[in-house]
Amino acid sequence: xxxxxxxxxWWTLRYTKGLPDDVRERRLAEIAADVDDQHRWAAxxxxxxxxxxVAWRTARGMASDLxxxxxxxxxxxxxxxxxxxxxxxxxxAACTQAWFAPMAxxxxxxxxxxxxxxxxxxxxxxxxxxxxxxxxxxxxxxIVAGLLVRRRAAAxxxxxxxxxxxxxxxxxxxxxxxxxxxxxxxxxxxxVGVSTGGVPYFFAALVTFGATAAIAGCWMLVRAxxxxxxxxxxxxxxxxxxxxxxxxxxxxxxxxxALLAVAVIAGVVGTGARLRTxx
Amino acid sequence: MGRxxxxxxxMVRRKPGELLxxxxxxLDAATSSSRGGDVEFHGFEIARRIRDQEGARxxxxxxxxxKALGRMETAGLLxxxxxxxxxxxxxxxxxxxxxxxxxLGAAAHAHARSGAxxxxxxxxxxxxxx
Numbered sequence: 286x287x288x289x290x291x292x293x294x295w296w297t298l299r300y301t302k303g304l305p306d307d308v309r310e311r312r313l314a315e316i317a318a319d320v321d322d323q324h325r326w327a328a329x330x331x332x333x334x335x336x337x338x339v340a341w342r343t344a345r346g347m348a349s350d351l352x353x354x355x356x357x358x359x360x361x362x363x364x365x366x367x368x369x370x371x372x373x374x375x376x377x378a379a380c381t382q383a384w385f386a387p388m389a390x391x392x393x394x395x396x397x398x399x400x401x402x403x404x405x406x407x408x409x410x411x412x413x414x415x416x417x418x419x420x421x422x423x424x425x426x427x428i429v430a431g432l433l434v435r436r437r438a439a440a441x442x443x444x445x446x447x448x449x450x451x452x453x454x455x456x457x458x459x460x461x462x463x464x465x466x467x468x469x470x471x472x473x474x475x476x477v478g479v480s481t482g483g484v485p486y487f488f489a490a491l492v493t494f495g496a497t498a499a500i501a502g503c504w505m506l507v508r509a510x511x512x513x514x515x516x517x518x519x520x521x522x523x524x525x526x527x528x529x530x531x532x533x534x535x536x537x538x539x540x541x542x543a544l545l546a547v548a549v550i551a552g553v554v555g556t557g558a559r560l561r562t563x564x
Numbered sequence: 565m566g567r568x569x570x571x572x573x574x575m576v577r578r579k580p581g582e583l584l585x586x587x588x589x590x591l592d593a594a595t596s597s598s599r600g601g602d603v604e605f606h607g608f609e610i611a612r613r614i615r616d617q618e619g620a621r622x623x624x625x626x627x628x629x630x631k632a633l634g635r636m637e638t639a640g641l642l643x644x645x646x647x648x649x650x651x652x653x654x655x656x657x658x659x660x661x662x663x664x665x666x667x668l669g670a671a672a673h674a675h676a677r678s679g680a681x682x683x684x685x686x687x688x689x690x691x692x693x694x
Contacts, residue, residue, distance in 0.1 A: 293626065311661070312630065314658060314661070315607055315630055315660075315661050316626055316630070318606065318608070318657070318658040318659065318660045318661070319606075319607045319611075319626060321657050321658050322607075322608035322657075322660070323608055323623070325657070326608070326612065338623075341622075342622070342624075342625050342626055343625070343626050343627075344625075345622075345625035345627075345628070346625030346626040346627025346628045346629070346630075346631075347627060348627070349625065349627030349628045350626070350627035352631070353627065353630075353631040353634070
């Protein structure tokens with residue numbers, strides 16, 4: 286058999302290599318039947334040089350074959366989250382997936398206990414005695430909400446269901462510009478506070494930074510939850526969990542909460558949601 | 565952050581509910597053949613019909629055709645089954661994958677044909693297939 290006649294089968298064997306057996310066998314069988322049908326049709330209709338026509342037909346579709354292969358590989362990764370992971374990442378996932386959620390819950394409890402401690406402190410000062418517990422409670426809620434959102438999103442990923450995303454909204458760029466201007470204002474207040482030593486400037490800068498972060502965080506959360514893309518929800522959920530661990534990191538002299546925070550952050554950043562669908 | 569890149573990389577970009585030209589051609593050729601009594605069709609047959617209907621010089625390339633057929637099957641526009649192996653062996657040829665247009669595919673074809681998309685309406689609703 287001349288090389289040109291073998292080309293369709295040769296190429297199909299190449300680009301289906303490494304794909305699941307059923308996918309590969311179906312494509313090989315379909316191409317074999319198609320090539321055979323074209324040869325029979327060419328013989329019946331008196332078409333000249335059928336081998337060359339078939340080979341050219343294969344060659345023209347090579348780019349589509351490669352993109353199809355890439356989609357099949359992507360589908361394999363979705364179905365088997367650890368298929369591409371190295372041995373080290375597999376070990377890391379095995380170590381963190383069982384302990385990641387309980388550690389994060391412990392940190393949420395730590396935030397609540399810290400809030401109660403500040404609230405009931407005898408020699409506490411205002412407004413810190415009110416603002417502190419509010420912030421700590423919000424951070425505890427951030428961890429719990431992040432875990433729940435992440436768990437649901439990971440389950441969706443494990444089931445292989447990915448809904449189509451919504452188109453990008455026009456207000457995104459405008460919101461980013463406004464946030465940047467507000468942050469610049471806060472930075473200017475901070476600079477004035479440092480240069481003049483004025484406490485009100487520091488306080489105003491702190492409030493501006495905090496309010497901007499809270500508004501941006503809420504906006505990101507709402508946008509991610511309304512988004513059809515599971516990946517967006519997971520990104521925000523992981524950000525919420527990490528932000529919730531920051532107080533424990535700040536209280537590093539207490540050692541145990543800080544170590545738990547490091548373990549949770551390492552678990553979130555080090556492996557990835559698809560490797561921890563059990564959380 | 566690479567894992568958060570859009571999952572649609574490498575996929576065909578289209579407006580929601582819109583048929584691609586090749587998908588419309590496939591449905592058109594399949595629907596016209598079904599009017600003649602052939603409900604099912606195979607890959608080469610549809611490539612040949614498209615060529616005849618559109619007066620093209622070449623048959624649709626293998627990669628382009630089977631990628632589109634798979635995509636349409638996933639979207640619920642087509643369904644497929646393997647041909648009876650006894651029939652294929654009796655005719656001394658490889659068995660074929662036989663496709664047929666679903667109710668959703670027929671509706672999508674009808675909508676596309678009537679030009680509903682020109683009024684800003686979706687040409688077909690993917691959710692109807694599930």
